[in-house]
Amino acid sequence: MTEIKQASSGFKALIPLFVFVFTFLGIGIYNNDFYLLPAPIAVILGIVVAFIMFKQSVNSKIETLLKGCGDSKILTMCLIYLLAGAFAAVTKATGSVDSIVNLGLDFIAIQYIYFGVFVIAAFLSISTGTSVGAIVTLAPIVVGFAGQGEISLAVLCGALLGGSMFGDNLSVISDTTIAATQSLDCKMSDKFKENIKIALPAAILTLVILVYQGFGLESDFPENVVYSYSIIKILPYILVVLLSVSGVNVFVTLFLGIISGGFLGVMYGDYSIIESTKIVYSGFTNMTEIFLLSLLTGGLAALVEKNGGIDYVLNKIKTLIKSKKSAQFGIAALVGSINLAIANNTVSIIIAGTMAKTINDEYSLNNKKTASVLDVFACITQGLLPYGAQVLMILSFSNGQIGYFDLVGNTWYLLLLFISVMLFITFNSSNSIIQKSEI
Numbered sequence: 001m002t003e004i005k006q007a008s009s010g011f012k013a014l015i016p017l018f019v020f021v022f023t024f025l026g027i028g029i030y031n032n033d034f035y036l037l038p039a040p041i042a043v044i045l046g047i048v049v050a051f052i053m054f055k056q057s058v059n060s061k062i063e064t065l066l067k068g069c070g071d072s073k074i075l076t077m078c079l080i081y082l083l084a085g086a087f088a089a090v091t092k093a094t095g096s097v098d099s100i101v102n103l104g105l106d107f108i109a110i111q112y113i114y115f116g117v118f119v120i121a122a123f124l125s126i127s128t129g130t131s132v133g134a135i136v137t138l139a140p141i142v143v144g145f146a147g148q149g150e151i152s153l154a155v156l157c158g159a160l161l162g163g164s165m166f167g168d169n170l171s172v173i174s175d176t177t178i179a180a181t182q183s184l185d186c187k188m189s190d191k192f193k194e195n196i197k198i199a200l201p202a203a204i205l206t207l208v209i210l211v212y213q214g215f216g217l218e219s220d221f222p223e224n225v226v227y228s229y230s231i232i233k234i235l236p237y238i239l240v241v242l243l244s245v246s247g248v249n250v251f252v253t254l255f256l257g258i259i260s261g262g263f264l265g266v267m268y269g270d271y272s273i274i275e276s277t278k279i280v281y282s283g284f285t286n287m288t289e290i291f292l293l294s295l296l297t298g299g300l301a302a303l304v305e306k307n308g309g310i311d312y313v314l315n316k317i318k319t320l321i322k323s324k325k326s327a328q329f330g331i332a333a334l335v336g337s338i339n340l341a342i343a344n345n346t347v348s349i350i351i352a353g354t355m356a357k358t359i360n361d362e363y364s365l366n367n368k369k370t371a372s373v374l375d376v377f378a379c380i381t382q383g384l385l386p387y388g389a390q391v392l393m394i395l396s397f398s399n400g401q402i403g404y405f406d407l408v409g410n411t412w413y414l415l416l417l418f419i420s421v422m423l424f425i426t427f428n429s430s431n432s433i434i435q436k437s438e439i
Helices: 002-012 015-031 039-053 058-069 072-094 096-107 110-128 131-145 153-170 175-184 188-217 231-245 250-267 273-286 288-306 309-319 324-342 345-362 367-384 389-397 404-408 412-427
Strands: none
Touching (some): 015 288, 039 058, 072 231, 072 250, 072 273, 096 131, 096 231, 110 131, 110 153, 153 175, 153 389, 175 188, 175 345, 175 367, 188 367, 324 345, 324 367, 324 412, 367 412
16 A cells, blocks of 8 residues: 555656646647747746645745756756857857858858758767757858758758757767766767767768758759858857867857957947947847746756656656566666656756666666667657757747747658667667566
């Protein structure tokens, strides 16, 4: 009776998360518009339900909420959002984005524009260890490309999202890689070798598709056009990339990027010093929704975790494991379900990591393969979430020109990555039947 009561209690603790997810997704699907209801409002509804349901005192629940909101990883992410928004706003006002677009059009053959966006996004993301950073850097440029000829913004953004997630998943300096390898106690180099077996086939097939999609663009694109651009105005982007690749702190990198962009804007007379401060602030406000979503989701997750919701999910998945294959699929479902709830792949891996390690050891799995599966499924889930930071950023930069389904429908890499990892688990699990005596 006690076990049944505890299980019931654990399941009930998940209801606030269900309220958040189903409210947001339900209204979005019904109206074919995932941004009709602001995501932070949906989170607040979940928090209200948590305060009504959970039995602790109001002061205790507020304390838990604030601890979740104030988690160092959540606050770090929120501050990065603000600086990233400011950098994007300043460089756009300076003309840096237009210069890069024209430079790209001058050097990249139009039929390879989709291919080029994927490769550049992958290179930037794997070098910097962040898909969000790559998207923030490239999204304004990608939107600028779409205004030329018959280029499809949906395909461009799909290539951007796919390339960014490919690089983030493989980067040795990515938070997700660090979390996965530390949780499973394996070397980054070993995890990379396993991970590349899953990711590279998906990336190659994606590039083939993107080249094919670009073939029809050549005849529609104006020839013999002279593109004007200023190499100097591109320097803020070059600075940010070089500093990121060099391992400079992301806050320092973005701050110097903002300063350099603002300096060029003032020097070229694009705006005054006072106007530059207003542009920076407008960049902050552009990130308000993502900022609040991350902050409030951290608080909601803390409330659910304290009341046994996360433990319930972990234990429920563990009871379904009957073989080595199902153990790996269980780990995939574990991190995917947590990421679905909190919309943060790094935090999802951290939460799922302990249980994944337990399952890995209990069923004698390969820890580097488990780390790869853990990271890949977090990557796939995060890249497809309509309320995930990556998707939100791309759609916000597109200014309503494309919708969620347009973006996801053209993100070939994540679909192919899902197929690749499923095949990897299916055909790379030896001794699939687990004998009870082994446990």
